[in-house]
Amino acid sequence: EEPKAPFIQTEIPGPKSRTLFNELSTVQNSLAVQFFVDYDKSYGNYLVDVDGNVMLDMFTQIASIPIGYNHPSLVETIKKEENLSTFINRPALAVFPPGDWLKRLQSSLLAVAPPGLNEIQTMACGACSIEHGMKAMFIAYQRKKRGGQPPSKEELQTCITGVAPGCPDLCILSFKNAFHGRTMGALAITHSKPVHKLDFPVPYWPMASFPILKYPLEENVRENQAEERRCLEEVEDLIVSWNKSGRPVVGCVIEPMQAEGGDNFASAEFFQGLQEICSKHDVSLAIDEVQTGCGSTGKFWAHEHFNLKESPDIVAFSKKMLTGGFYYKEHYRPHEAQRIFNTWVGDPSKVILLEAVVKVIKEQNLLARVNDTGKCLFGGLQGFQTQYPNLLSRLRGLGCYGSIDLPSMEIRDKVISKLRAKGVNTGGCGEKSIRFRPTLTLEKHHVDIFLDKFNSVLHEV
Amino acid sequence: EEPKAPFIQTEIPGPKSRTLFNELSTVQNSLAVQFFVDYDKSYGNYLVDVDGNVMLDMFTQIASIPIGYNHPSLVETIKKEENLSTFINRPALAVFPPGDWLKRLQSSLLAVAPPGLNEIQTMACGACSIEHGMKAMFIAYQRKKRGGQPPSKEELQTCITGVAPGCPDLCILSFKNAFHGRTMGALAITHSKPVHKLDFPVPYWPMASFPILKYPLEENVRENQAEERRCLEEVEDLIVSWNKSGRPVVGCVIEPMQAEGGDNFASAEFFQGLQEICSKHDVSLAIDEVQTGCGSTGKFWAHEHFNLKESPDIVAFSKKMLTGGFYYKEHYRPHEAQRIFNTWVGDPSKVILLEAVVKVIKEQNLLARVNDTGKCLFGGLQGFQTQYPNLLSRLRGLGCYGSIDLPSMEIRDKVISKLRAKGVNTGGCGEKSIRFRPTLTLEKHHVDIFLDKFNSVLHEV
Numbered sequence: 001e002e003p004k005a006p007f008i009q010t011e012i013p014g015p016k017s018r019t020l021f022n023e024l025s026t027v028q029n030s031l032a033v034q035f036f037v038d039y040d041k042s043y044g045n046y047l048v049d050v051d052g053n054v055m056l057d058m059f060t061q062i063a064s065i066p067i068g069y070n071h072p073s074l075v076e077t078i079k080k081e082e083n084l085s086t087f088i089n090r091p092a093l094a095v096f097p098p099g100d101w102l103k104r105l106q107s108s109l110l111a112v113a114p115p116g117l118n119e120i121q122t123m124a125c126g127a128c129s130i131e132h133g134m135k136a137m138f139i140a141y142q143r144k145k146r147g148g149q150p151p152s153k154e155e156l157q158t159c160i161t162g163v164a165p166g167c168p169d170l171c172i173l174s175f176k177n178a179f180h181g182r183t184m185g186a187l188a189i190t191h192s193k194p195v196h197k198l199d200f201p202v203p204y205w206p207m208a209s210f211p212i213l214k215y216p217l218e219e220n221v222r223e224n225q226a227e228e229r230r231c232l233e234e235v236e237d238l239i240v241s242w243n244k245s246g247r248p249v250v251g252c253v254i255e256p257m258q259a260e261g262g263d264n265f266a267s268a269e270f271f272q273g274l275q276e277i278c279s280k281h282d283v284s285l286a287i288d289e290v291q292t293g294c295g296s297t298g299k300f301w302a303h304e305h306f307n308l309k310e311s312p313d314i315v316a317f318s319k320k321m322l323t324g325g326f327y328y329k330e331h332y333r334p335h336e337a338q339r340i341f342n343t344w345v346g347d348p349s350k351v352i353l354l355e356a357v358v359k360v361i362k363e364q365n366l367l368a369r370v371n372d373t374g375k376c377l378f379g380g381l382q383g384f385q386t387q388y389p390n391l392l393s394r395l396r397g398l399g400c401y402g403s404i405d406l407p408s409m410e411i412r413d414k415v416i417s418k419l420r421a422k423g424v425n426t427g428g429c430g431e432k433s434i435r436f437r438p439t440l441t442l443e444k445h446h447v448d449i450f451l452d453k454f455n456s457v458l459h460e461v
Numbered sequence: 462e463e464p465k466a467p468f469i470q471t472e473i474p475g476p477k478s479r480t481l482f483n484e485l486s487t488v489q490n491s492l493a494v495q496f497f498v499d500y501d502k503s504y505g506n507y508l509v510d511v512d513g514n515v516m517l518d519m520f521t522q523i524a525s526i527p528i529g530y531n532h533p534s535l536v537e538t539i540k541k542e543e544n545l546s547t548f549i550n551r552p553a554l555a556v557f558p559p560g561d562w563l564k565r566l567q568s569s570l571l572a573v574a575p576p577g578l579n580e581i582q583t584m585a586c587g588a589c590s591i592e593h594g595m596k597a598m599f600i601a602y603q604r605k606k607r608g609g610q611p612p613s614k615e616e617l618q619t620c621i622t623g624v625a626p627g628c629p630d631l632c633i634l635s636f637k638n639a640f641h642g643r644t645m646g647a648l649a650i651t652h653s654k655p656v657h658k659l660d661f662p663v664p665y666w667p668m669a670s671f672p673i674l675k676y677p678l679e680e681n682v683r684e685n686q687a688e689e690r691r692c693l694e695e696v697e698d699l700i701v702s703w704n705k706s707g708r709p710v711v712g713c714v715i716e717p718m719q720a721e722g723g724d725n726f727a728s729a730e731f732f733q734g735l736q737e738i739c740s741k742h743d744v745s746l747a748i749d750e751v752q753t754g755c756g757s758t759g760k761f762w763a764h765e766h767f768n769l770k771e772s773p774d775i776v777a778f779s780k781k782m783l784t785g786g787f788y789y790k791e792h793y794r795p796h797e798a799q800r801i802f803n804t805w806v807g808d809p810s811k812v813i814l815l816e817a818v819v820k821v822i823k824e825q826n827l828l829a830r831v832n833d834t835g836k837c838l839f840g841g842l843q844g845f846q847t848q849y850p851n852l853l854s855r856l857r858g859l860g861c862y863g864s865i866d867l868p869s870m871e872i873r874d875k876v877i878s879k880l881r882a883k884g885v886n887t888g889g890c891g892e893k894s895i896r897f898r899p900t901l902t903l904e905k906h907h908v909d910i911f912l913d914k915f916n917s918v919l920h921e922v
């Protein structure tokens with residue numbers, strides 16, 4: 001059922017997409033729309049637009065489609081009579097959970113829990129996963145500070161208005177170019193592009209540099225080590241100085257690879273050093289795996305590449321995981337009811353879809369496939385980079401997750417648009433990178449098609 | 462298929478619920494769980510727990526079930542072959558929308574848009590609906606302030622770190638006892654209970670009093686008018702003083718009836734006065750209809766009871782609407798792409814369920830039924846309040862949405878638990894209220910059952 005190759009019959013967006021765009025624009029701002037999709041016809045790694053254009057999808061709904069469009073096992077999941085009521089009756093999950101809830105968690109989220117993390121809080125999207133992960137860190141910090149005492153009357157009163165001591169002046173450390181979400185807490189630790197933050201009164205919290213490595217890595221070992229050392233020193237300096245200033249750093253949130261901010265990779269040693277600094281200063285460490293989780297780097301969780309001494313304190317996820325949420329160490333479990341809570345706290349209908357996805361990943365050994373396919377993808381791109389040194393640079397990737405840079409934003413955008421005209425859908429990130437975010441079911445023959453189209457675009461540019 | 466009456470065979474939580482509770486507690490904090498539910502067996506207005514207890518549900522998943530459990534029209538929606546791909550392929554909706562997206566919006570969200578509001582932004586839950594509604598107000602405010610000029614270089618640079626002028630010192634005014642959500646921006650305007658805010662470094666923004674009316678209303682006309690006047694004066698004073706202090710008030714967010722904070726009702730005149738003050742001071746007015754929207758007050762939107770001179774600027778929703786989002790006036794449409802944005806911006810699979818719900822509401826004229834049934838419900842409660850003046854007070858309600866007070870939290874909790882033991886599920890709110898949040902399909906015979914059980918509980922207490 002998967003198309004054999006891309007097939008393009010109109011420009012993109014085509015006439016139907018353009019008409020729909022004009023109509024949709026009467027009821028909302030639609031300026032982010034690239035084209036309208038026929039999701040009935042899309043299949044596997046191919047996206048079909050409303051004008052009948054068939055594109056190989058290397059962007060996959062901003063990295064959120066795990067095993068391709070209309071995967072048969074997901075069709076089956078929805079058609080199963082026994083699953084029907086889960087799709088209809090969304091519960092207030094933390095108050096009236098379904099009887100099979102733990103079983104469902106065990107065959108989905110808990111079956112792929114990062115090593116060392118045994119507890120799970122479901123949420124609904126990346127932003128609330130990060131927001132509530134930060135709250136878990138604040139709660140644990142204040143509980144420890146109280147040394148077993150209950151909150152004071154003054155704390156209970158002042159928190160209602162939102163002032164200290166009930167709402168204490170605490171902060172979370174994050175990184176330049178980071179993206180963690182668009183609600184206010186997630187936005188406070190986001191530092192990638194003005195479009196996210198401009199005009200919004202977000203809390204001002206410490207921001208350290210994230211390493212910007214020079215490529216190829218083999219030729220820049222010493223500079224890159226120095227760069228990472230510089231960033232780690234900045235982290236430690238910021239923790240010390242903010243602690244001194246009376247606004248203690250409770251936690252540190254970081255992406256294993258910065259995605260939105262330009263696909264910035266750092267070494268395992270950098271993350272090991274970061275964990276060391278955090279534990280030295282009693283700062284909780286949360287890894288935001290919203291874009292990197294669920295296998296695309298060749299390990300289920302990207303931070304598994306880092307050989308950390310112990311697991312991170314919190315690991316947040318969403319996108320390909322279909323549900324949001326975070327794993328946490330026992331220390332981060334609130335002791336009271338309804339501290340990490342909302343009406344829905346997630347959605348069991350997404351969890352049973354994830355159950356099917358996890359089954360497919362395991363049965364078909366998709367992580368091995370991601371590593372194989374990734375070798376072709378990045379091997380091929382490596383060849384192009386050698387061939388076109390003035391056009392391509394900074395190739396970086398793990399598994400099938402990675403990026404390559406063009407000389408400028410203008411050229412990058414042109415390449416993306418020409419690729420699309422030839423039937424390959426990709427996305428940009430950072431200032432001038434193209435990011436590759438295929439599904440876990442991408443195969444070598446897809447990569448061949450992509451490399452062929454990419455090559456001909458590079459010829460033209 | 463709907464049970465004829467409650468049927469109780471164990472205590473609640475029963476043995477199966479208690480076992481499941483202990484098991485679930487090994488992987489997460491489960492202290493908010495009341496009992497485990499069999500969602501396959503639940504039907505209409507009846508919730509069935511895993512121990513086989515059948516309860517009339519007057520709480521409905523914290524007011525989030527619109528037309529009852531396993532409604533046939535929702536079953537049909539999910540089984541329709543043409544809807545299948547919507548449940549499987551969740552799109553990055555703002556970038557790659559499905560071809561039928563506008564049509565779907567027209568037969569769901571736009572078909573029930575509040576009078577005067579023609580634009581719609583979808584979101585995924587109450588919290589992000591409020592967060593992004595506030596962002597729309599900040600964007601419109603800053604755009605107006607810039608008078609058509611683009612943001613300055615300094616603004617673009619400073620917003621990345623999160624300081625002024627890029628992230629200006631602006632605020633939103635809200636009310637004592639308000640609840641708007643648990644992400645940090647929504648939390649800044651939430652002021653109901655310590656459990657929501659304690660330990661979290663939320664922004665400190667102005668909080669005005671919300672009227673606490675005396676009941677019965679007929680006997681307290683003058684005091685209540687004075688109380689509402691006092692609150693409105695506070696609103697205006699806060700706007701003036703915060704504006705002067707260099708932290709201008711951009712918007713005001715308010716629930717039409719405060720739910721979580723104790724089902725506090727204010728008069729239409731109060732809301733008219735609030736709108737007047739807001740427009741006098743150029744403050745945007747957003748109504749949070751997350752809990753009140755979708756018909757439970759007898760009008761589709763609760764603020765329609767207020768006869769406002771013009772529509773509010775923003776109306777946010779979630780819960781019974783199944784999808785989150787907000788309606789807004791054209792002035793609040795961002796002029797640039799991706800300002801109000803995230804990966805999913807909602808979920809078309811929830812919107813096609815809402816489509817079916819809206820169809821049922823219209824075809825079966827459920828708003829009229831809500832008003833009829835509500836008259837029985839609150840009429841009956843009125844009788845009890847007269848009969849038990851030492852137990853019951855402050856009866857208040859509109860449609861089927863409302864509350865009654867018990868003398869203390871302890872007695873309130875006892876009444877809720879005794880009601881449950883007799884097969885009626887209700888929820889508390891505020892300090893000592895019981896709130897009634899049935900579906901729109903509740904009928905008089907359900908009310909008779911409820912009143913009968915309630916009467917016998919009152920006898921016992």
Ligand code: FES
Pocket residue numbers: 124125126127128129183585586587588589590644
């Ligand atoms: S904030 Fe995550 S779904 Fe609303």
